[in-house]
Amino acid sequence: MAAFAPDLPAREIARCVRAGDLRAADVVESAFARIDATEPQVRAYLAKDREWAFARAGLVDDRVRGGKPVGPLAGVPVAVKDNICVDTMPCTAASRILEGWTPPYRATVVDRLLEADAIIIGKTNLDEFAMGSSTENSGYFPTRNPWDPSRVPGGSSGGSAAAVAAGSASVALGSDTGGSIRQPASLCGVVGMKPTYGLVSRFGLLAFASSLDQIGPLARDVDDAALVLEAIAGHDPLDSTSLPAAARKPLNGAAADGDGLPAGLRVGVPREYLEASVDEGVRRAVAAALDALRALGATTVDVSLPHTAYGIATYYILATAEASSNLARYDGVHYGRRAPGARDIVDLYSRSRGEGFGAEVKRRIFLGTFVLSSGYYDAYYLKGQRVRALIRDDFEKAFARCDVIAGPTSPVTAFRLGERTADPLKMYAADVFTVAQPLAGIPAISVPCGLADGLPVGLQLAGPPLADSLLLRVARAYESARGRFPGPPS
Amino acid sequence: MKIDAALVDHLAALSRLALDAAEKARLAAELGAILEAVEKVNELDLEGVEPMVFPVPIENVFREDEPRGFCLERERALEGAPERTAEGFRVPRVLSEGA
Numbered sequence: 001m002a003a004f005a006p007d008l009p010a011r012e013i014a015r016c017v018r019a020g021d022l023r024a025a026d027v028v029e030s031a032f033a034r035i036d037a038t039e040p041q042v043r044a045y046l047a048k049d050r051e052w053a054f055a056r057a058g059l060v061d062d063r064v065r066g067g068k069p070v071g072p073l074a075g076v077p078v079a080v081k082d083n084i085c086v087d088t089m090p091c092t093a094a095s096r097i098l099e100g101w102t103p104p105y106r107a108t109v110v111d112r113l114l115e116a117d118a119i120i121i122g123k124t125n126l127d128e129f130a131m132g133s134s135t136e137n138s139g140y141f142p143t144r145n146p147w148d149p150s151r152v153p154g155g156s157s158g159g160s161a162a163a164v165a166a167g168s169a170s171v172a173l174g175s176d177t178g179g180s181i182r183q184p185a186s187l188c189g190v191v192g193m194k195p196t197y198g199l200v201s202r203f204g205l206l207a208f209a210s211s212l213d214q215i216g217p218l219a220r221d222v223d224d225a226a227l228v229l230e231a232i233a234g235h236d237p238l239d240s241t242s243l244p245a246a247a248r249k250p251l252n253g254a255a256a257d258g259d260g261l262p263a264g265l266r267v268g269v270p271r272e273y274l275e276a277s278v279d280e281g282v283r284r285a286v287a288a289a290l291d292a293l294r295a296l297g298a299t300t301v302d303v304s305l306p307h308t309a310y311g312i313a314t315y316y317i318l319a320t321a322e323a324s325s326n327l328a329r330y331d332g333v334h335y336g337r338r339a340p341g342a343r344d345i346v347d348l349y350s351r352s353r354g355e356g357f358g359a360e361v362k363r364r365i366f367l368g369t370f371v372l373s374s375g376y377y378d379a380y381y382l383k384g385q386r387v388r389a390l391i392r393d394d395f396e397k398a399f400a401r402c403d404v405i406a407g408p409t410s411p412v413t414a415f416r417l418g419e420r421t422a423d424p425l426k427m428y429a430a431d432v433f434t435v436a437q438p439l440a441g442i443p444a445i446s447v448p449c450g451l452a453d454g455l456p457v458g459l460q461l462a463g464p465p466l467a468d469s470l471l472l473r474v475a476r477a478y479e480s481a482r483g484r485f486p487g488p489p490s
Numbered sequence: 491m492k493i494d495a496a497l498v499d500h501l502a503a504l505s506r507l508a509l510d511a512a513e514k515a516r517l518a519a520e521l522g523a524i525l526e527a528v529e530k531v532n533e534l535d536l537e538g539v540e541p542m543v544f545p546v547p548i549e550n551v552f553r554e555d556e557p558r559g560f561c562l563e564r565e566r567a568l569e570g571a572p573e574r575t576a577e578g579f580r581v582p583r584v585l586s587e588g589a
Contacts, residue, residue, distance in 0.1 A: 104567060104570065105560070198546050203560075211544050238560055241548055309530070310531055316527075316528055317528050333571070333581055334571060335570035335572075342582050344582055345582055350502075350506045354508030355508075357507070359513075362505075362507055362509070363517065365505050365507065366501055366521055367525075369504050370525075373501070383532070385541030385542055386541050390536075424520060424524065425523060440545060441545020
């Protein structure tokens with residue numbers, strides 16, 4: 001096997017491949033060797049494509065040999081969450097309703113990865129249609145946390161987080177609607193970032209809640225996350241909600257802006273986060289991270305996000321409403337599963353959907369249909385939209401007093417499989433610190449900040465709209481002060 | 491709020507979800523508990539608060555009506571269809587006899 005590579009930073013892989021010191025084909029070979037070694041236990045992948053990966057790697061190696069330029073992710077093995085379309089691989093969103101479907105097009109983020117000469121090695125497991133916080137809602141199988149296979153990797157991007165933690169992908173793409181990148185990153189001890197809404201194109205992402213969904217990177221460190229985000233960010237004419245190019249600052253350059261924290265950085269600590277129910281080990285690790293930020297020269301300031309306690313209620317009203325509409329497209333007519341023997345067209349829709357969707361998806365379609373239905377719309381949906389405005393205003397007021405907001409990503413470390421599946425409300429409670437940022441449209445990043453009883457804890461940093469490069473810089477400064485974060489025990 | 495069988499049937503029809511009796515019973519119980527939790531928003535005085543629809547200011551995007559960039563050919567679009575004809579998606583009867 002090649003001298004490698006799953007454990008090298010992505011930027012190192014790209015640098016070595018560009019310099020001709022490492023062949024992309026050897027990188028891919030070692031990535032698949034790692035997949036073979038870890039997958040029987042972790043099960044992070046729903047699909048893999050060795051042949052395509054080697055073909056792409058060959059093209060990159062040919063260009064290097066020919067003295068031609070290669071992209072910033074040259075030869076980097078990337079895993080893509082299976083709700084993002086790649087036109088050469090099946091795409092299921094972990095739902096039985098899409099079993100066997102290969103999309104006729106690919107997502108803009110996938111085009112951008114390929115333009116950057118990344119090697120897409122497979123599609124990762126998730127909670128069905130990204131609805132869940134543990135990857136146990138996958139219609140195929142649960143993914144296990146590489147730190148402890150009796151525990152969940154978090155969700156919904158649990159496969160992406162587990163693959164990066166296990167070293168079976170160098171970096172990965174996830175999607176975040178209410179914490180689905182940051183929470184699994186926290187539980188698996190990797191970096192995960194939800195960018196500002198509109199920074200990254202959603203074209204080719206199977207929509208869950210369109211006003212919240214955002215694609216972002218998972219990586220083993222902040223610089224790798226920045227490298228991937230830089231590659232995928234930018235305006236896309238195919239997604240009219242993607243922000244104009246002028247709105248965005250260079251992200252990968254954030255690291256080059258200067259080392260360490262910006263002078264006089266004010267870190268807001270919301271008092272509601274301190275009052276919330278948080279595991280003692282998580283509380284300790286996050287407090288130590290705040291100490292580290294102060295030691296780097298930051299000032300911590302007391303701020304308030306008074307509507308924190310209403311976040312989950314608001315999120316589950318609005319996200320399910322949008323989902324009930326978005327998932328109407330899975331109808332047994334255009335693609336995916338069709339139930340046999342239907343009497344008429346409505347029967348065909350209902351039976352195909354009844355057979356194809358899992359319990360959590362049905363639950364959310366039901367709730368979303370209810371809050372949008374005649375007679376309940378004003379009492380639930382409209383109210384949810386009003387509270388959403390209050391949550392956004394909370395952040396606006398807090399950011400008048402601070403530059404970034406810090407706290408835990410998740411109130412708990414990785415929980416055991418089956419521990420929360422019986423009670424949906426208990427599962428939803430895992431999202432307490434991660435639903436408000438998508439509601440406000442602001443960026444947030446989770447960075448590993450220590451262990452509690454041998455399991456990773458994530459520090460979450462959130463910033464105002466388009467403060468993505470500032471967040472990366474602060475996260476990177478914290479990461480340097482923290483030192484190397486251990487990988488999962490092998 | 492109490493979720494009765496009639497409301498569950500109504501929502502199942504609106505959602506186009508065929509559910510068996512056990513699923514309906516479970517959904518009725520779960521929906522009741524979830525609604526009780528989300529009704530927390532009723533504690534707030536929302537008088538005069540503008541509903542927030544979208545996280546960033548957006549405006550309509552206009553352009554000339556001509557093909558450009560992404561274009562999905564019919565044959566490619568039909569490839570994933572569970573049942574198809576030469577040029578379309580095949581579905582069972584939409585209108586009943588005599589309609």
